[in-house]
Amino acid sequence: MRIPRQFLCLFFVFSLPASADDEAVPERAQDLNYGTVLYEYYQGHAFEALTALKVATHKGGIKGHGDHPALVEGGLMLSYGMTRDAKAIFESLLEESNSQQVPTAISVSPSSRNQAWFYLGKVLYLEQDYLAALESLAKVDSVLLRTDAPALFQEWLYLKGQISQHRGQNLSALAEQIELLPEGNLWRAYLRYNQAVSVADKHPEMTISQLQSLSQSLGNTLDKENSDFEERRALREQCLLTLGQLQLQLTQYTHAIEAFKQIRLDSVFSDQALFAYSIAASNMKQYGLALQALNTLKARSLFTPWLQQVPYALAYVYEQLKQPELALDAYRAAASHYHQVSEQLEFDHQTLTEQKIMRALKLDDAAPLQLGIEPIANDAYGHLKVEPLDFNIAGLLSSEVFQLGLRDLHELYKLKFSLARWERQLDSFSLMLETRGQLRDQRIEETVAAIESQQAEHWVDQQKDYLAQITQAKRDEDMAFFASKQQLEFKTQIQSVFDALERFPEGEEKNAFIQKIRRIKAYYDWWVADQYGVNLWQAEKQLIGLTHATEEFNARHVKLKQQIQSNQQNALLASRVNEGRERLKRLSLELDRRLDDARLQLVQQVRNDLAMQRGEIQQYLLASRKAQARLSDLLYVQHNQVKRVTPDSPTEAKSRETEVEQ
DSSP, rough: OOOOOOHHHHHHTTTTOSTTTTTOOOSOOOHHHEEEEHHHTTTOOOOHHHHHHHHHHHHOOOOSSTHHHHHHHHHHHHHHOOOHHHHHHHHHHHHHHHHTTTOSOOOOHHHHHHHHHHHHHHHHTTOOHHHHHHHHHHTSSSEEEEHOOHHHHHHHHHHHHHHEEEEEEOOHHEEEHHHHSTOOOOOHHHHHHHHHHHHHOHHHHHHHHHHHHHHHHHHTTTOOTTHHHHHHHHHHHHEEEEEEEEHHHTTOOOHHHHHHHHTTSSTTTHHHHHHHHHHHHHHTTOOHHHHHHHHHHTTSSOOSSSGHHHHHHHHHHHTTTTTTHHHHHHHHHHHHHHHHHHHHHHHHHSOHHHHHHHHEETTTTOOOOOTTSEEEEEEOTTTEEEEEEEEHHHHHSSSSHHHHHHHHHHHHHHHHHHHHHHHHHHHEEEEHHHHHHHHHHHHHHHHHHHHHTTTTHHHHHHHHHHHHHHHHHHHOOOGGGGOHHHHHHHHHHHHHHHHHHSSSSSSSSHHHHHHHHHHHHHHHHHHHHHTHHHHHHHHHHHHHHHHHHHHHHHHHHHHHHHHHHHHHHHHHHHHHHHHHHHHHHHHHHHHHHHHHHHHHHHHHHHHHHHHHHHHHHHHHHHHHHHHHHHHHHHHHHHHHHHHHHSOOOHHHHHHHHHHHHH
């Protein structure tokens, strides 16, 4: 059972502070997951909003909004008729907020809490769970509700009065609620009407008196300037119709006719009033008035089964008027009408499909009905706002069972289109993974080319060669191998001097230079020996750094090769997409099964209704044919009596014998 949209919107103002001194609440979603929920809700996708809430809960919950998301979840559950789950959420959150035992991030104002209990009680009442509805309504603060929302307070009194009546409680409880409502209030009028008809079986005279008083009261308050003028006028005519039918049962025909006369010809109750008027007039032997009422009805579309008796009743009135020829023609026309209607109903019964049912319905704007494709307006009771194009199902369309079946079928189709949207999203993910795979292959080619250009193995071999040379020099204590750059340059200079002296002519001057360069060479050797430890440490330090860099390079190189050879991340994403497809497939199969069941139930309801209508039509057809045969025999006997008074000529006698044989 759906709830009024203002109830759902109410949850989005639950977070308003109780006073202006309280901390201002956020005006936008503080959590990305909650933003997704609100977006789906305002798009009219209640199922997707519920799914987003469940996903957010699985991921750790929604932050920054207190109990507000849970209240929204309760409202969405109510929109799907999950009243027990919603009631559990409201009781845990609203009562907890009321007791203030556990602080909440965003408080629920007393006014909002009050209205939440009221709407929950209303939904439970619509589900005919009167005990649970009474429990919820009992938690409403009547004083606060009367101050904040007077209209809801009056409806609250009406609901309590209705529950008192439905539960078979003492009528004093109903009378108490009526007295609390102001005079002239429409809810009071409804309760008065229900109070009157509740005692019709045991105290019909009391019911007649109360209905007369109520109809007069409603007539005095009719004002075309008021917004509820049409509703008041319709309720008054309903009172007059019930009053007239009750007086008709008590054989108070004159009073019944007076009540029926006050109902407008263009009223929704005029068909019932006209037929009841014709019955009252017939019982008063005023067949002319009865004939006039039935002719008025006959000119209309006989779209309800009980109106199908009009052609038979019309013939019956002709018979009572002592006009057998007209009555015979009327019975013949009635039989023909019933025969055509019966054949049409049988054809509709045999060829009935879901598509035919949808073609027999239309929206308020005359658009064809297409379940699940676009949002369809519905009232506070969850009934889709559709109208019949085929009058054969007009009565069925008004039934609660058919309305709920139509609503469920609409919701299942909406869910089917939602699953189709999810499947398209999975297709998009598959395309993204395919594109990602192509980009990965391209990057792999580029990376392999870059690795080859870096000659990684050559540099690894060089490092190994350096390590071997340094290890061997350290083992041999080759001090010259570890000489610093400055020392090597100095050695080069000394060697260049020795080379130059070899080309120098012999003599004392050459000998003096040789002695001098030898002393320099000795100093150089001492210098290298003295710096051997420092130079060795510097070489080993650089070797360690080179080794670490090489090891890191090798590790990254190995990891890069592993990543090139392995596609684990993309495979994981692909597996998640495939798992999603499997889950979606299972959901689709289950949804198709539910759709078939809902479709068959809806079609079966229409078939049963058509079969019931055909059964009633068959009774009218049989009665019409019997009356036709009876009048034919009567007219034939009367005709023969006339003929015996006036003898036939030979030709006429021969013709009469032929007719008798036929």
